[in-house]
Amino acid sequence: xxxxxxxxxxxxxxxxxxxxxxxxxxxxxxxxxxxxxxxxxxxxxxxxxxxxxxxxxxxxxxxxxxxxxxxxxxxxxxxxxxxxxxxxxxxxxxxxxxxxxxxxxxxxxxxxxxxxxxxxxxxxxxxxxxxxxxxxxxxxxxxxxxxxxxxxxxxxxxxxxxxxxxxxxxxxxxxxxxxxxxxxxxxxxxxxxxxxxxxxxxxxxxxxxxxxxxxxxxxxxxxxxxxxxxxxxxxxxxxxxxxxxxxxxxxxxxxxxxxxxxxxxxxxxxxxxxxxxxxxxxxxxxxxxxxxxxxxxxxxxxxxxxxxxxxxxxxxxxxx
Ligand SMILES: Nc1ncnc2c1ncn2[C@@H]1O[C@H](COP(=O)(O)OP(=O)(O)OP(=O)(O)O)[C@@H](O)[C@H]1O
Numbered sequence: 001x002x003x004x005x006x007x008x009x010x011x012x013x014x015x016x017x018x019x020x021x022x023x024x025x026x027x028x029x030x031x032x033x034x035x036x037x038x039x040x041x042x043x044x045x046x047x048x049x050x051x052x053x054x055x056x057x058x059x060x061x062x063x064x065x066x067x068x069x070x071x072x073x074x075x076x077x078x079x080x081x082x083x084x085x086x087x088x089x090x091x092x093x094x095x096x097x098x099x100x101x102x103x104x105x106x107x108x109x110x111x112x113x114x115x116x117x118x119x120x121x122x123x124x125x126x127x128x129x130x131x132x133x134x135x136x137x138x139x140x141x142x143x144x145x146x147x148x149x150x151x152x153x154x155x156x157x158x159x160x161x162x163x164x165x166x167x168x169x170x171x172x173x174x175x176x177x178x179x180x181x182x183x184x185x186x187x188x189x190x191x192x193x194x195x196x197x198x199x200x201x202x203x204x205x206x207x208x209x210x211x212x213x214x215x216x217x218x219x220x221x222x223x224x225x226x227x228x229x230x231x232x233x234x235x236x237x238x239x240x241x242x243x244x245x246x247x248x249x250x251x252x253x254x255x256x257x258x259x260x261x262x263x264x265x266x267x268x269x270x271x272x273x274x275x276x277x278x279x280x281x282x283x284x285x286x287x288x289x290x291x292x293x294x295x296x297x298x299x300x301x302x303x304x305x306x307x308x309x310x311x312x313x314x315x316x317x318x319x320x
Contacts, residue, residue, distance in 0.1 A: 001026055002047070002156055002188065007056030009042050016042045018212035019056065024156070024205075026061075029182055029189040031199035033235065034209030040192040043209070044158050047190065048077045060155055075103060078149035078157040082164040085145065086133040092118070092144050093129040099152040117147040120181050139170040146178065150187060159191040163198065175202055196235045200224065200244065208232050221248050242307045247272035251288050251298050254306060260285035260297040267295060271306060274298045 002024040009017040017039040024030045032040045045051040047058050049070045058065045065073055078099075086095050096117055097110040105113075115125040121143040133141055142162065149157050162178075163171045179202060182189055193199055199206045200220040208216045208223065208231075216228040224244050227233040236244065249271045264287040265274055277286045278300045285299040 001061060002190070003057075003059040004043075004047070005057045005059065007043070007046055007058060008054050009039075009046060009051060010054045015212045017046065017053075020209075020212075020214045021056075022207055022214060022217050024188060024190055026188050027186045028204040029179075029191060029202050030205050030207060031203035032190065032192045032207045032209060033194065033196050033199040035235075036194065038209040039212040040194075040209055041160055044160055044190065044192050047156070048074050048079060048158060075099060075152065076155045078152070078154035080146050080149040080157065080159045080162050082161040086141060086148070088133050090132075091129065092123075092131050092133070092136070095133070095144055096148045096151050098148060099154075103152055105152075113151055114147075117151060120184065121147055121177060139166060139174060142166060142174060143177070146181075150181075150185065153185075155188065157187055157189045159189060161193060162191065163193075171198075178202065196237070200236075200248075208235060221245070224248065243272055246270065246275060246303065246307060249306060254298045254302045255288055255296045256299070256302070258285070258297045259294070260287040260299075262286065264289040264294060265298075266290070271298070271303050275300070275303050278303070 004020060004022050006019045006021050007017060008015060008019050020039075020043055022030070032043060034040050042051055046053045047065070049065060060073075060076065087098070090098075093111070093114045096114045100110045100113060114129060118125040118128055123140060123143060128136075128140070133144070136144065142165070146159070146162065149159070163174050166174055175198060181187075191202060200223065203220055205218060206216075206220050206223045207214055208228075210231050216223060216232050218226075218228075223232065224236055227236055247270050250267070251265060251269050251271065251274055252267050254271065255267065260283065262277075262281055262283055265277060267288050267290050274286050278284065283300070285297045287297050288295055
């Protein structure tokens with residue numbers, strides 16, 4: 001677990017980060033989201049001590065980071081940034097193996113880890129290990145950057161706008177990949193983004209920053225359904241709240257027995273997918289399958305009722 005305790009950074013009398021406290025459970029993703037200048041990057045960099053806090057403490061599995069030499073701390077904390085910062089004159093394998101090599105892992109173990117990560121990221125090891133970064137697409141470079149940050153199985157991975165440079169379609173794929181790989185490896189990730197959509201999609205929890213302060217720290221459903229302030233509500237985008245809520249509810253929540261015409265949706269899909277499928281094809285219900293076998297259906301009526309139920313919170317006054 002990572003504990004951030006009243007951490008503050010003051011630059012020339014200005015509080016860039018103002019007494020922020022939160023915790024990140026092991027094996028989860030926390031997303032810090034906020035507008036430009038709200039202190040996100042400063043907060044992230046205080047965790048690996050690229051920026052020294054003015055006051056406050058960070059604990060990594062109970063151990064205060066202030067007590068660890070920064071270079072040793074950074075071996076326990078992976079760091080992936082926009083533009084990925086790959087070494088241009090090193091092969092993909094050498095880039096990914098950089099930290100394990102520093103840690104003195106045996107060569108065979110490094111090679112095994114490199115291939116395992118390339119596989120996880122859908123890059124055939126025999127085809128990619130010996131390439132140089134210049135011979136990779138932007139999306140592939142980004143994946144190698146993340147693979148490198150994960151290579152030594154760090155206690156925590158910090159990611160600063162990791163998908164900022166990617167076009168929207170590749171970006172969505174990269175987000176899905178990260179989520180899948182994070183679950184598979186059980187990694188703990190703290191990710192900075194200015195994009196609320198990305199934070200909601202990726203985060204087990206979302207930390208919203210404004211003017212150096214942490215203004216809300218909650219699960220994505222909570223952020224969307226119950227924003228703590230007008231600022232958070234605006235970041236979420238009031239108009240889309242019912243739809244966003246639907247996208248957070250799995251089909252299994254509204255599954256009922258029965259049949260429906262047309263192509264089935266997998267039960268892992270969400271109500272927003274089902275609503276689109278109904279509206280697109282003029283159906284009153286969609287069949288739902290699990291591992292390809294039919295398990296029931298979700299009706300348009302039930303989706304409408306769910307949207308209305310959650311929509312009720314939309315009518316409630318949003319706190320100033
Ligand atoms: N080295 C520094 N010296 C002085 N002020 C700084 C320094 N680094 C950051 N700041 C200030 O601290 C505040 C927070 O900056 P920070 O980079 O953490 O914001 P951010 O939320 O990451 O913004 P962006 O999304 O634009 O990267 C800003 O007002 C910035 O000008």
